[in-house]
């Protein structure tokens with residue numbers, strides 16, 4: 001189980017209308033939403049990996065300490081939520097160091113996992129894995145083997161594998177359905193479909209592939225009260241706002257129906 005700890009104004013779908021220099025104009029909701037999520041996990045007795053955005057960690061250090069104190073894994077989602085393929089090697093390195101160092105100072109132990117914003121490691125920036133290995137990450141979960149307008153490496157491995165750069169990559173899960181590779185890792189799809197559909201897809205994945213399944217989620221996905229960004233593109237608004245009110249209940253069912261743990265425990269990365 002994984003959570004990308006970021007606020008509603010950080011998401012890539014809105015980056016055409018909200019620039020990082022505008023972030024301060026929004027009232028953050030990520031602290032309250034993540035704490036609500038921590039309660040949901042505690043009630044279900046589930047441990048999760050939290051890929052924390054450095055920007056959030058600098059604003060809410062106590063939140064990160066509390067997540068860690070509750071037995072969850074703290075991992076890095078970079079600092080400023082820029083897609084990896086939009087950065088030079090130097091920029092990406094600086095962005096990740098800023099996040100990783102701060103997280104390690106807060107929790108007092110090494111951070112070994114990284115997830116690129118919007119699964120943005122792919123064909124044009126495989127060197128990003130070298131950067132991660134140099135920065136002593138043990139695993140990454142930054143690729144999504146599907147065709148999508150913002151990301152996607154459809155012909156890369158679909159299951160966790162050792163990269164030549166000496167790092168384990170854990171792709172977001174996909175299922176082969178009617179000759180297509182379908183994304184089933186979470187996000188808008190989870191909110192869009194009835195819960196039973198998700199359960200069916202996860203069960204099919206587990207039975208068919210005999211691989212661990214990983215799910216990703218964001219704190220804003222249970223926040224039906226968040227301000228609506230009316231000037232965002234229609235497709236982005238649809239993806240972002242669909243079924244926010246129903247998602248916490250769906251998540252509770254998902255947590256109850258399967259056995260979950262942190263990335264480092266499930267994939268045996270120490």
Ligand SMILES: [Zn+2]
Nearest residue numbers: 004006117118
């Ligand atoms: Zn993100």
